[in-house]
Amino acid sequence: MERKKVTLPEIQRKKEMGEPITMLTAYDVSIARAIDQVGIDMILVGDSYGMVVLGYDTTVSVTMDQMITAAQAVARGAKNPLLIGDLPFLSYQVDAREAIRNAGRFIQEANMDAVKLEGGREIAPTVRAITNAGIAVMGHIGLTPQSVSKLGGWRTQGTTAEAAHKLLDDALALQDAGAFSIVLEKVPERLAELVTQRLQIPTIGIGAGLHCDGQVLVTNDLLGLFDRFVPKFAKQYAKLYPIIVEAISEYKREVDARAFPAAEHTFSIKEDEWDAFLKSLTAPNETHTLPAFDEHADATRVY
Numbered sequence: 001m002e003r004k005k006v007t008l009p010e011i012q013r014k015k016e017m018g019e020p021i022t023m024l025t026a027y028d029v030s031i032a033r034a035i036d037q038v039g040i041d042m043i044l045v046g047d048s049y050g051m052v053v054l055g056y057d058t059t060v061s062v063t064m065d066q067m068i069t070a071a072q073a074v075a076r077g078a079k080n081p082l083l084i085g086d087l088p089f090l091s092y093q094v095d096a097r098e099a100i101r102n103a104g105r106f107i108q109e110a111n112m113d114a115v116k117l118e119g120g121r122e123i124a125p126t127v128r129a130i131t132n133a134g135i136a137v138m139g140h141i142g143l144t145p146q147s148v149s150k151l152g153g154w155r156t157q158g159t160t161a162e163a164a165h166k167l168l169d170d171a172l173a174l175q176d177a178g179a180f181s182i183v184l185e186k187v188p189e190r191l192a193e194l195v196t197q198r199l200q201i202p203t204i205g206i207g208a209g210l211h212c213d214g215q216v217l218v219t220n221d222l223l224g225l226f227d228r229f230v231p232k233f234a235k236q237y238a239k240l241y242p243i244i245v246e247a248i249s250e251y252k253r254e255v256d257a258r259a260f261p262a263a264e265h266t267f268s269i270k271e272d273e274w275d276a277f278l279k280s281l282t283a284p285n286e287t288h289t290l291p292a293f294d295e296h297a298d299a300t301r302v303y
């Protein structure tokens with residue numbers, strides 16, 4: 001079936017009709033293509049890129065330029081999902097002009113459809129400024145990894161009456177500022193449900209239970225691409241890490257045993273051409289001209 005590009009009205013329609021919204025992260029072309037093929041609604045080029053691909057301990061080290069490179073790769077692979085670029089630490093907190101400029105880079109340089117940023121009421125004027133510039137914004141509250149030190153670690157948010165109240169206020173402030181959707185990360189399920197009911201825009205949960213309008217996971221967690229810590233909220237739908245290690249071990253074994261490359265991975269030259277080549281070989285002190293370079297016929301995937 002021919003699929004259509006997912007738009008903001010389609011995401012809003014799903015909220016109103018009670019249809020679940022799906023979102024996953026991607027940072028490269030192959031995963032973006034696979035996500036597109038399945039018909040996931042939205043792809044977030046998350047700043048989790050810094051942790052799961054670049055190997056940083058937190059997301060705060062990721063730069064705007066690194067995010068743009070990842071977003072460009074994703075946009076080359078995924079044509080149908082709504083594409084969201086995650087504004088990294090310090091790309092939007094300094095002032096609204098810088099925030100608009102960096103949000104605009106995602107749209108102009110990387111073909112994203114929207115941007116995401118972290119924070120509640122305090123960031124609402126920035127959300128308003130970016131949306132006034134014509135760029136759609138997704139909010140992100142609860143556990144906001146860019147503020148992990150200030151939050152005192154990767155702990156569940158909104159667990160006291162006061163904190164729950166603040167989270168609801170933050171969600172309403174982001175909605176009033178023009179956000180089209182809000183990620184709720186690592187908050188109690190009952191609180192996420194109440195916030196979802198009170199908002200007109202969709203909530204997208206990660207560690208926020210079943211009652212959000214949509215769900216998001218870091219795709220590397222979903223695929224089991226690590227041998228390291230996996231957060232409680234991240235279900236591993238596959239465990240690819242041991243499969244990758246086994247494939248690489250097999251390659252090493254075959255190279256060590258001179259079993260790879262086999263005949264089917266190898267190229268040949270016709271007998272008469274080879275004979276002519278051997279005959280044409282000159283003694284080391286004789287000079288001869290080299291034949292013109294001939295483009296390889298099998299050039300569909302040459303690095």
Ligand code: KIV
Nearest residue numbers: 025046047048183216
């Ligand atoms: O960076 C990211 O991947 C995210 C998701 C966890 C929502 O912000």
